[in-house]
Amino acid sequence: MIDFSIPSEVFIYVLDLFGTMAFAVTGAFKAIEHKSDLVGIILLATITGVAGGTIRDVVMGQFPNSISDPTYVIITVASGFSIFFLYSRLKKHWNLFLKFDAFGLGIFTIIGGTFAYNLFGINFLAIIFAGILTAVGGGILRDVFVNQIPIVFVKELYITASFIGIFVFYLILYFGGELYLATIVGIVISTGVRLTAMKYNWNLPQVRGKLD
16 A cells, blocks of 8 residues: 655645746746846746745745745746746747646645644634735736736636635635645645636626726
């Protein structure tokens, strides 16, 4: 019988690193789209990969993991370098990297929720706030740095996907479910909602017409 009893701290850490890489890749692609040089690509990859978690840590009174553990920045820099040199081969696979963004959204949502859960227990507002902030903070700064309206405000179900996933995560914990189960289900739901919204171009209602 295979033993799947991976320590929860290791499990969460590996997920966090993967989410960092996934978001860093989207930041590097965005920088290249806007004709940034190598430094700009690495900078935007790093901002996208670690900003959400860094802001979350500071707001919640913790020293940022992205500073205390250099692995995060190493991953974002390596991602930026990789996309810089492989862009000509990878650009035709942009849809694949949009899926990376969806996985990053799901992972970071639950990483943020887990962070708040470990600090404050079953606190609804803390878990929801930390989950959504971790998921969208880096993407918002990425888009602002390239002078675009952040995708989370105008395109498909993004914050909504994060909210649904973190809400389910909270409910599972509230009713006594295990953290492993809550983590996996939350990631699957957030990612699934985001991927489905991308596929079918689901968007929330917008105001019709413009103000004079």
